[in-house]
Amino acid sequence: MSNSNQTQRRGTRIEFRGVGKVFTNAKKTTTALEDVTLTVEPGEIIGIIGYSGAGKSTLVRLINGLEAATSGQLLLDDLDVVGLSERQLRSVRRDIGMIFQQFNLFSSRTAAGNIAYPLELAGVPKAEREKRVAELLEFVGLADKAKHYPEQLSGGQKQRIGIARALATNPRLLLADEATSALDPETTQDVLRLLREVNKKFGITIVVITHEMEVVRSIADKVAVMESGRVVEYGSVYEVFSHPKTDVAARFVATSLRNTPDMVESDELALRDGRIFTIDLTEKTGFFAASADATKAGVNINIVHGGITTLQHQSFGKVTVQLTGPDEAIEQFYQAVSTNADVQEIIR
Numbered sequence: 001m002s003n004s005n006q007t008q009r010r011g012t013r014i015e016f017r018g019v020g021k022v023f024t025n026a027k028k029t030t031t032a033l034e035d036v037t038l039t040v041e042p043g044e045i046i047g048i049i050g051y052s053g054a055g056k057s058t059l060v061r062l063i064n065g066l067e068a069a070t071s072g073q074l075l076l077d078d079l080d081v082v083g084l085s086e087r088q089l090r091s092v093r094r095d096i097g098m099i100f101q102q103f104n105l106f107s108s109r110t111a112a113g114n115i116a117y118p119l120e121l122a123g124v125p126k127a128e129r130e131k132r133v134a135e136l137l138e139f140v141g142l143a144d145k146a147k148h149y150p151e152q153l154s155g156g157q158k159q160r161i162g163i164a165r166a167l168a169t170n171p172r173l174l175l176a177d178e179a180t181s182a183l184d185p186e187t188t189q190d191v192l193r194l195l196r197e198v199n200k201k202f203g204i205t206i207v208v209i210t211h212e213m214e215v216v217r218s219i220a221d222k223v224a225v226m227e228s229g230r231v232v233e234y235g236s237v238y239e240v241f242s243h244p245k246t247d248v249a250a251r252f253v254a255t256s257l258r259n260t261p262d263m264v265e266s267d268e269l270a271l272r273d274g275r276i277f278t279i280d281l282t283e284k285t286g287f288f289a290a291s292a293d294a295t296k297a298g299v300n301i302n303i304v305h306g307g308i309t310t311l312q313h314q315s316f317g318k319v320t321v322q323l324t325g326p327d328e329a330i331e332q333f334y335q336a337v338s339t340n341a342d343v344q345e346i347i348r
């Protein structure tokens with residue numbers, strides 16, 4: 001897409017300041033969000049993760065003004081959107097693109113017709129519209145599918161059309177609500193790669209709502225973990241993946257990294273001879289020096305589980321080892337590695 005405005009525009013900055021959302025109906029009140037404080041810098045990709053009911057969709061609906069916060073402030077750049085009129089919100093929404101789990105394409109319109117729809121709403125003249133639609137189809141790699149109807153497209157292709165439609169009006173913020181949840185893992189990666197490209201090329205801020213940590217790992221710069229309406233953990237993807245602070249974050253990380261034995265594996269490992277340790281590998285661990293000393297003292301070291309990951313240019317991981325041999329030398333190994341690193345022993 002050659003639109004020169006686009007490269008100069010920057011992504012939206014989002015700031016939640018103590019935001020709460022309480023739904024009240026005749027029978028009961030539900031607190032969907034409580035005291036959410038969070039900043040997303042322009043051009044960042046933030047992953048919002050949480051189990052069902054954690055408040056993720058509500059968070060997105062506040063950003064695009066479909067719901068209003070009941071307390072706190074929500075700033076999009078410098079504008080507090082809490083309490084704006086419907087007319088003002090319409091203008092805010094012009095800068096926001098959305099993509100959805102079920103794609104939400106019109107089945108009666110072709111791929112090109114779907115992408116053209118927001119341009120028609122915005123009153124863009126036909127010739128300009130056609131040019132823009134062609135550029136967008138090219139950008140998402142589906143120029144040959146312009147005249148196809150949604151039912152003739154695969155899930156991944158439908159989502160590409162959804163992304164093209166969301167980009168049609170040059171938004172500065174893209175909200176993706178479970179946008180890859182209906183796709184297989186490989187197609188998910190394709191779509192995430194496209195979203196990364198959108199982010200890099202146009203500097204658009206992207207909010208990715210998901211319940212899959214794999215999605216966060218693949219695309220996000222920052223991650224916010226939600227539980228019961230609160231953001232319980234927030235940080236760079238590296239920080240949260242390498243050192244999750246809360247149980248819920250650790251559980252999400254474990255689903256993606258698989259670098260520690262699960263319960264079934266632990267039960268199996270516990271039956272083995274010797275002692276078994278899961279060791280956090282960092283520069284400070286001194287794992288190789290301690291291993292060399294133990295080997296010299298007659299200890300046999302067997303790696304039984306592990307995984308190393310690189311995120312945001314930093315590597316981290318865990319290794320599970322089985323040590324057999326002289327008790328004293330094994331204890332020395334344990335003392336050495338546990339001085340500077342987190343070490344868990346798997347005990348029968």
Ligand SMILES: Nc1ncnc2c1ncn2[C@@H]1O[C@H](COP(=O)(O)OP(=O)(O)OP(=O)(O)O)[C@@H](O)[C@H]1O
Pocket residue numbers: 023024030031032050051052053054055056057058059211
């Ligand atoms: N319009 C509404 N009226 C009443 N309660 C609501 C409404 N919308 C959401 N809630 C409640 O707010 C809480 C958060 O819901 P929300 O949909 O934001 O969670 P979620 O994390 O997106 O879950 P899911 O992954 O299942 O979509 C839930 O308890 C839900 O029942």
